[in-house]
Amino acid sequence: MTNDSEKTGTATLGTGGPVVGVQGLGCMGMSEFYGATDEAAARETLETALDLGVTLFDTANAYGMGANEEFLSPFVKAHRDEITLATKYGIVRRADDPAYRGVSNDPAYIRECVEGSLTRLGIDVIDLYYMHRRDPAVPLAESIGAMAELVTEGKVRHLGLSEVTGAEIREAHAVHPIAAVQSEWSLFSRDVEISAVAAAAELGIALVPYSPLGRGFLTGAFADATNLGAGDFRHTQPRFTGDNAKRNAALLEPLRAAATAHDATPGQIALAWVQQQAQVHGLSVIPIPGTRKASRVRENAGATRITLSEAELASLDAIAAQVAGDRYPDMSSTALSRE
Numbered sequence: 231m232t233n234d235s236e237k238t239g240t241a242t243l244g245t246g247g248p249v250v251g252v253q254g255l256g257c258m259g260m261s262e263f264y265g266a267t268d269e270a271a272a273r274e275t276l277e278t279a280l281d282l283g284v285t286l287f288d289t290a291n292a293y294g295m296g297a298n299e300e301f302l303s304p305f306v307k308a309h310r311d312e313i314t315l316a317t318k319y320g321i322v323r324r325a326d327d328p329a330y331r332g333v334s335n336d337p338a339y340i341r342e343c344v345e346g347s348l349t350r351l352g353i354d355v356i357d358l359y360y361m362h363r364r365d366p367a368v369p370l371a372e373s374i375g376a377m378a379e380l381v382t383e384g385k386v387r388h389l390g391l392s393e394v395t396g397a398e399i400r401e402a403h404a405v406h407p408i409a410a411v412q413s414e415w416s417l418f419s420r421d422v423e424i425s426a427v428a429a430a431a432e433l434g435i436a437l438v439p440y441s442p443l444g445r446g447f448l449t450g451a452f453a454d455a456t457n458l459g460a461g462d463f464r465h466t467q468p469r470f471t472g473d474n475a476k477r478n479a480a481l482l483e484p485l486r487a488a489a490t491a492h493d494a495t496p497g498q499i500a501l502a503w504v505q506q507q508a509q510v511h512g513l514s515v516i517p518i519p520g521t522r523k524a525s526r527v528r529e530n531a532g533a534t535r536i537t538l539s540e541a542e543l544a545s546l547d548a549i550a551a552q553v554a555g556d557r558y559p560d561m562s563s564t565a566l567s568r569e
């Protein structure tokens with residue numbers, strides 16, 4: 231059971247948007263990317279998160295090629311009015327080639343995707359629907375127009391974008407209000423600060439940092455992807471293998487020092503840093519750390535009670551510029567490629 235003192239605070243998901251727990255839960259790893267999952271433990275994680283005040287649950291049609299939405303369905307239906315369910319379209323997968331990644335923002339494809347997600351989730355409206363990746367082949371206004379029609383039809387409540395530039399945020403928001411922008415944001419990944427954060431702050435849009443624990447690297451749980459199971463996605467990420475991993479592991483010292491000072495874990499310090507960017511940049515920040523373990527969701531939620539000093543923030547701020555290696559093997563569909 232959760233004491234009241236353990237509960238997280240709340241934040242608004244964009245101007246006029248729903249109030250959600252200030253920390254959300256990333257559900258992707260429950261179905262794919264980070265090795266085998268114990269289903270019972272993952273279900274306990276969902277319930278524990280909700281008990282702690284976590285109400286924003288994040289998935290996508292791409293995760294497990296629909297399996298993650300199907301996995302979440304019983305939980306979502308059991309707690310329909312207590313949670314904010316976010317899913318996404320835009321990354322095209324192929325059953326016959328699991329490594330294949332395409333991108334589509336075509337209006338007909340968007341419509342096909344929303345119907346698929348609603349069916350797999352077993353609900354009649356998606357609370358927050360994100361464009362997962364930008365497809366430069368389709369004018370942005372056309373895709374946002376198609377997403378806005380879904381709002382008018384009652385299939386979707388709020389719109390979001392992922393991995394977009396500040397200019398793209400402004401262009402989309404002029405077509406239909408955007409509630410949230412989801413991008414990688416952590417002590418290791420700060421591309422989002424180039425232009426997206428300022429645009430979101432100016433327009434009253436919430437920022438939802440994904441991979442806020444640097445895919446687990448910032449917790450110290452692994453120091454090199456070579457030690458992870460075969461098929462783990464992190465083997466493909468340049469920053470987690472070989473000399474890059476060695477160099478990057480050495481950057482974690484300020485994290486450990488702050489953890490000792492706060493009687494906290496390095497992962498909690500990483501989450502507190504990203505959470506505190508809300509004050510630094512003047513916008514709602516709702517990180518969505520991913521875990522499949524109830525003990526870790528409790529630990530992660532505990533980060534919402536940590537306040538880092540200016541000196542600690544400064545020592546942590548210096549890390550990102552020193553990180554060796556990209557965050558994806560192919561950066562061509564990230565916002566950075568269009569900045």
Ligand SMILES: NC(=O)c1ccc[n+]([C@@H]2O[C@H](COP(=O)([O-])OP(=O)(O)OC[C@H]3O[C@@H](n4cnc5c(N)ncnc54)[C@H](OP(=O)(O)O)[C@@H]3O)[C@@H](O)[C@H]2O)c1
Pocket residue numbers: 255256257258259264288289362392393412413439440441442443444445446447449451497518519520521522523526527529530
């Ligand atoms: N929009 C996008 O393009 C995009 C891309 C990637 C992810 N996402 C979303 O963002 C969510 C979070 O990102 P992420 O899962 O990639 O990365 P993350 O939250 O930075 O890290 C997740 C990893 O850290 C481990 N972990 C979590 N809490 C821990 C703790 N307290 N101590 C030690 N290890 C811990 C997890 O393992 P266990 O599960 O074993 O605990 C998992 O391997 C995803 O679930 C997904 O919903 C979105």
